[in-house]
Amino acid sequence: MIYFDNSATTRCADEAVDIMKKCLQEDFGNPSSLHSMGAKGKDYLKESRETIAGILKVQPKEIYFTSGGTEGNNLAIKGGAAAKKRRGNHIITTKIEHASVLNPVKALEKEGFEVTYLGTDEYGVISLDELKAALREDTILVSIMMVNNEIGAIQPIEEASKIIKGFNKDILFHVDSIQSFGKMKILPKKMGIDMLTVSGHKIHGPKGSGFIYINESIYNIMVPQILGGGHERGMRSGTENVPAIAALGVASKKAYDTLDENRNHMYAMRHRLIEGVSAIDGVSVNGHLDEQNAPHIVSVSIKGNRTRAQVILNALQDNYDIFVSAGSACSSNKPAISETLKSIGLEKDLLERTIRFSFCPENTLEEVDTAVKALQELVPMMTL
CATH class of the missing domain: 3.90.1150.10 (Aspartate Aminotransferase, domain 1)
Structure with a gap:
């Protein structure tokens, strides 16, 4: 075959499977529990968070675990738009985004947000001039994928951020990094990215795992989309999937090593x-x-x-x-x-x-x- x-x-890496099995059958405590079994679960979360933060050169508290790319993109798009809706209602994205970006954007469009969809050239790359021309005083959010999932086009993310932030530093910039994480070096702070989403099963981690990077400067304004017990600093409630998160950390480290x-x-x-x-x-x-x-x-x-x-x-x-x-x-x-x-x-x-x-x-x-x-x-x- x-x-x-x-x-x-991708096939789940052997190392990822091994640590999942250990978390499922031995260190299976709820990380929110106060006893020693819970502490072990919390340690796995801490280790994976620190591993991923080290790869991206960000703070561990800026990494929030999700169930994958779709959830992360929904949180970034819907949570970001809700955070900024008092300032404006204009969103910019591209025609070639994944459905987990386009469909939340279209849902916001039905709620009254205005959306500009950028086209591409024959290679699938956006025009920075078109991006610049699309920016408006009421633009609140821009979402551009780093690598297209169908043809592999790489977008000029850092250059786009300079244009966006040069126009208005308060515009949120989200990057879908699901096809680029594990394939290239990504430094969100250097590249001017406010939110970045990743899925574990694209890098030999398990399905149902992922994370979103959210710059600490916008933590207080972001609007969570899943409410409950206040897990993940309140950004994503629900008992953390410790086995998947531990495996995600292992897969991430292996990819970047x-x-x-x-x-x-x-x-x-x-x-x-x-x-x-x-x-x-x-x-x-x-x-x-x-x-x-x-x-x-x-x-x-x-x-x-x-x-x-x-x-x-x-x-x-x-x-x-x-x-x-x-x-x-x-x-x-x-x-x-x-x-x-x-x-x-x-x-x-x-x-x-x-x-x-x-x-x-x-x-x-x-x-x-x-x-x-x-x-x-x-x-x-x-x-x-």
Whole structure:
């Protein structure tokens, strides 16, 4: 089996599984309990919080654990908008955001907020000039993903922040970092990010784990979206998922201990795949072909009457035991035309004929070669 759908989810690392098992069966106390078993649970939270804070070079108290990217993005968007609604009602985001950003934004739009959706160039990158022109006196929140989950486009986050904060330092800047954490160095304070969201199962942690970084300067104004017993400094109530949080810390440390090695390996696989598939008639690659793109994602479009994404996906799975994606698995199983592919101006005929390969450090160059060979065999048969 060759698994090239790591942007949808990753295999949970052995170290993460081991610590989860220990927390589930041995150190299973509620971290809010006052006895020694509770203290052990609290220690796991403290260790993971400090590990993640060290990676991002922020304060541990600025890290809040969530159930994953969707919850984190909802907290950032809805909580941030509620925090600033007395000052204005204008929000800026992009057309290529994940549904866990776009849908909360659309919900706010129905409540009366005004939203500007930025487009992209042919590589999936926003225009800083368009961002600058979109800013208004009543703009209160900007949300831009760091790496697009479908084609791997990297957005100019630090440059965008300078424009936003230069216009008005009180505008909140949220960054969805779900596809970039573990793949690149991220320093929220240096980059001018107020809120940053991460999901654990994209970095070999467990599903149902994640965190949001919230700059301490806005802690007092942020409006929590889950109320209860005041866990996570009141920002996210509910008994903490200690096993998942402990595993998230372990997975985060592992990712950043070998960051450069992993990036080089994934870029090598990316370049090998692009070189191989580009030589096949009717096959094209979307986004930047060089290292201006993220290392782990390759978006491939295939011309032909019988090359719909689902057909290619099924053929690769059934005939070669290769698993890829027809788009963003996080959006549900319902087929939909990708806003990202439309935004980059992909010709209409290819919108439903695009598949995504996404790597992790565990993949190999030999697996890439096998995938290229499979497409070399499949594509000519499907384009007759």
